[in-house]
Amino acid sequence: xxxxxxxxxxxxxxxxxxxxxxxxxxxxxxxxxxxxxxxxxxxxxxxxxxxxxxxxxxxxxxxxxxxxxxxxxxxxxxxxxxxxxxxxxxxxxxxxxxxxxxxxxxxxxxxxxxxxxxxxxxxxxxxxxxxxxxxxxxxxxxxxxxxxxxxxxxxxxxxxxxxxxxxxxxxxxxxxxxxxxxxxxxxxxxxxxxxxxxxxxxxxxxxxxxxxxxxxxxxxxxxxxxxxxxxxxxxxxxxxxxxxxxxxxxxxxxxxxxxxxxxxxxxxxxxxxxxxxxxxxxxxxxxxxxxxxxxxxxxxxxxxxxxxxxxxxxxxxxxxxxxxxxxxxxxxxxxxxxxxxxxxxxxxxxxxxxxxxxxxxxxxxxxxxx
Numbered sequence: 001x002x003x004x005x006x007x008x009x010x011x012x013x014x015x016x017x018x019x020x021x022x023x024x025x026x027x028x029x030x031x032x033x034x035x036x037x038x039x040x041x042x043x044x045x046x047x048x049x050x051x052x053x054x055x056x057x058x059x060x061x062x063x064x065x066x067x068x069x070x071x072x073x074x075x076x077x078x079x080x081x082x083x084x085x086x087x088x089x090x091x092x093x094x095x096x097x098x099x100x101x102x103x104x105x106x107x108x109x110x111x112x113x114x115x116x117x118x119x120x121x122x123x124x125x126x127x128x129x130x131x132x133x134x135x136x137x138x139x140x141x142x143x144x145x146x147x148x149x150x151x152x153x154x155x156x157x158x159x160x161x162x163x164x165x166x167x168x169x170x171x172x173x174x175x176x177x178x179x180x181x182x183x184x185x186x187x188x189x190x191x192x193x194x195x196x197x198x199x200x201x202x203x204x205x206x207x208x209x210x211x212x213x214x215x216x217x218x219x220x221x222x223x224x225x226x227x228x229x230x231x232x233x234x235x236x237x238x239x240x241x242x243x244x245x246x247x248x249x250x251x252x253x254x255x256x257x258x259x260x261x262x263x264x265x266x267x268x269x270x271x272x273x274x275x276x277x278x279x280x281x282x283x284x285x286x287x288x289x290x291x292x293x294x295x296x297x298x299x300x301x302x303x304x305x306x307x308x309x310x311x312x313x314x315x316x317x318x319x320x321x322x323x324x325x326x327x328x329x330x331x332x333x334x335x336x337x338x339x340x341x342x343x344x345x346x347x348x349x350x351x352x353x354x355x356x357x358x359x360x361x362x363x364x365x366x367x368x369x370x
Contacts, residue, residue: 043060043061043062044062044063044065044128045057045061045062045063045064045065046064046065046067047064047065047066047067047070048066048067048068048069048070049068049069049070049071050070050071050073051070051071051072051073051076051078051100053076054076054077054078054079055078055079056078056079056080056081057078057079057080057081057084057086058081058084059081059082059083059084059085062084062085062086062125063085063086063087063124063125063126063128064084064085064086064087065086065087065088065089065119065128066086066087066088066089066094066095066096066142067089068089068094069094069095069097070094070095070096070097071096071097071098071099072096072097072098072099072100072101072102073099073100074099074100074150074151075100076100076101077100077101077102077103078098078100078101078102078103079103079104080102080103080104080105080114082105082106082107082111082112082113082114082158083106083111083112083113083114084104084114084115085114085115085117085124085125086114086115086116086117087116087117087118087119087121087125087128088116088117088118088119088141088142088143089119089142090118090119090120090135090137090141090142090163091140091141091142091166092141092142092143092166093142093143093166093167094142094143095142095143095144095145095146095164095166095169096116096144096145096146097146097148097169098145098146098147098148098151098154098182099148099150099151100150100151100152101151101152101153101154102145102147102151102154102155102156103153103154103155104155104156104157104159105155105157105158106157106158106159106189107157107158108158108189109158112158113158113159113160114156114158114159114160115159115160115161115162116144116145116159116160116161116162116164117137117160117161117162117163118137118138118141118142118162118163119141120135120136120137120138120141120163121137121141121162121163137162137163137194138163138194139163139165139194139195139196139219139220139221140163140164140165140166140175140195140196140197141163141164141166142163142164142166143164143165143166143167143169143175144161144164144165144166144175144176144177144178144179144195145161145164145177145178145179146169146172146178146179146180147178147179147180147181147182147185147206148181148182149171149181149182149206149231150182151180151181151182151184151185152182152184153184154182154184154185154186155186155187155188156178156185156186156187156188156190157186157187157188157189157190158188158189158190159187159190159191160190160191160192160193161177161178161190161191161192161193161195162177162193162194162195163177163194163195163196164176164177164178164195164196165177165195165196165197165198165220165221166196168197168201171203171230171231172201172202172203172228172230173201173203173228173229173230173250173251174197174198174201174226174228174250175196175197175198175201176195176197176198176199176200176201176226177192177193177195177197177198177199177200177220178192178199178200178201179200179201179202180200180201180202180203180206180210181203181205181206181230181231182206182209182210183205183206183207183208183209183210183239184209184210185206185209185210185211185212186210186211186212187200187210187211187212187213187215188213188214188215189214189215190214190215190216191215191216191217191218192215192216192217192220193217193218193219193220194219194220195219195220195221196220196221197220197221197222198220198221198222198224198225198226198248199217199220199222199223199224199225199226199245200212200217200224200225200226200245201225201226201228201250202225202226202227202228203227203228203229203230203231204227204228204229204230204231204232204233204251204254204255205231205232205233205234206231207225207227207233207239207241207247208233208237208238208239208240208260208262209239211242212225212243212244212245213242213243213244214244215243215244215245216244216245217245218316219316220316221315221316222248222273222305222314222315222316223245223246223312223313223314223315223316224245224246224247224248224271224311224314225243225245225246225247225248226248226250226273227247227248227249227250227251227254228250228251229250229251229252229254232255232257233255233256233257233260233262234257234260235257235258235259235260235286236259236260237259237260237261238260238261238262238263239260239261239262239263240262240263240264240265241262241263241264241265241268241270242264242265242267242268243268245311246269246270246271246310246311246312246314247268247269247270247271248270248271248272248273248305248314249270249271249272249273249280249281249282249328250273250280251280252275252279252280252281253279253280253281253282253283253329253332254280254281254282254283255283255285256282256283256284256285256286256287256288257285257286258285258286258336258337259286260286260287261286261287261288261289261339262284262286262287262288262289263289263290263291264288264289264290264291264300266291266292266293266295266297266298266299266300266344267292267297267298267299267300268290268300268301269300269301269303269310269311270282270300270301270302270303271302271303271304271305271307271311271314271328272304272305272327272328272329273305274305274306274315274327277352277353278326278327278328278329278352278353279329279352279353280328280329281328281329281330281331281332281350281355282302282330282331282332283332283334283355284331284332284333284334284337284340284368285334285336285337286336286337286338287337287338287339287340288331288333288337288340288341288342289339289340289341290341290342290343290345291341291343291344292343292344292345293343293344294344295344298344299344299345299346300342300344300345300346301345301346301347301348302330302331302345302346302347302348302350302363303323303346303347303348303349304323304324304327304328304348304349305327305328306321306322306323306324306327306349307323307348307349323348323349324349325349325351326349326350326351326352326361327349327350327352328349328350328352329350329351329352329353329355329361330347330350330351330352330355330361330362330363330364330365331347331350331363331364331365332355332358332364332365332366332367333364333365333366333367333368334367334368335357335367335368336368337366337367337368337370338368338370339370340368340370342364347363347364348363349363350362350363350364351363
């Protein structure tokens with residue numbers, strides 16, 4: 001495993017003038033990854049291209065700056081040490097693409113938190129672009145982090161991702177601070193903030209396995225887990241939705257295919273994405289098991305994106321809109337559906353239109369006798 005140990009030149013102090021900054025730089029080309037160290041006060045490591053081998057990024061060598069699209073190829077692992085800061089050139093349509101494995105474990109302390117943010121963000125890692133605060137970070141300054149379908153075993157723990165969402169990744173329908181086609185992604189004890197689009201965007205298949213808990217989202221266009229239409233759920237199969245963040249239905253409709261069982265954990269909140277035709281909903285051709293148990297805290301909710309009373313201010317409008325009847329289509333159990341269960345569940349604000357072969361619109365419609 002290679003450790004990057006960027007060092008600074010104490011004989012060449014960091015000045016306000018760009019020319020002085022350049023004289024204190026050294027450049028190393030390594031397998032398509034370019035590393036530049038600047039500043040006598042703190043190392044700055046610039047990266048671009050493909051990770052050439054398993055590597056560990058050290059906090060002492062940060063901030064790390066992504067000058068272009070940076071990719072962790074399949075079969076390789078990038079480990080990021082606790083306390084490390086990673087920034088991306090802004091404004092940018094580039095980001096961090098993980099086809100292999102990313103392990104960013106910040107441990108349990110505030111000092112260990114790992115940050116992925118904009119180059120313009122001076123609040124962590126200092127004034128990395130050396131503009132004396134003339135520019136400020138904004139939502140959509142960079143693309144974000146993306147986990148492709150080959151990615152396995154990735155972990156984000158005690159991580160904060162900021163200011164992403166400048167554009168969608170291939171096969172993930174919506175832009176987000178974090179996008180994933182991988183069902184092998186774990187996020188714990190993290191914050192996802194200031195995004196131009198969704199906090200997290202998952203394909204339907206990825207949503208069955210990705211585990212995102214003890215994590216908060218704020219100041220994103222969608223403060224939740226947006227489940228898009230890319231990569232439909234594969235049959236036969238099963239998976240569980242269970243997160244502190246609400247799941248947002250991003251397809252018209254989101255489909256649980258025959259042969260697939262989707263289980264919702266106690267306390268889960270599901271909301272549809274907004275549309276002028278209120279056409280978002282959940283169609284169950286397979287099996288839906290939403291068992292909230294017996295306690296009030298375990299109740300499972302299906303409700304409008306505008307409903308801030310459960311799951312928080314998911315559409316991030318500070319309460320300017322309120323939920324109304326017919327905000328979304330509802331839940332439909334098709335004739336193939338077998339063994340579905342709704343227990344300690346509340347369904348709100350549906351019924352915008354009828355499902356095929358069901359004469360009337362409803363919060364819950366069914367052609368299934370099971």
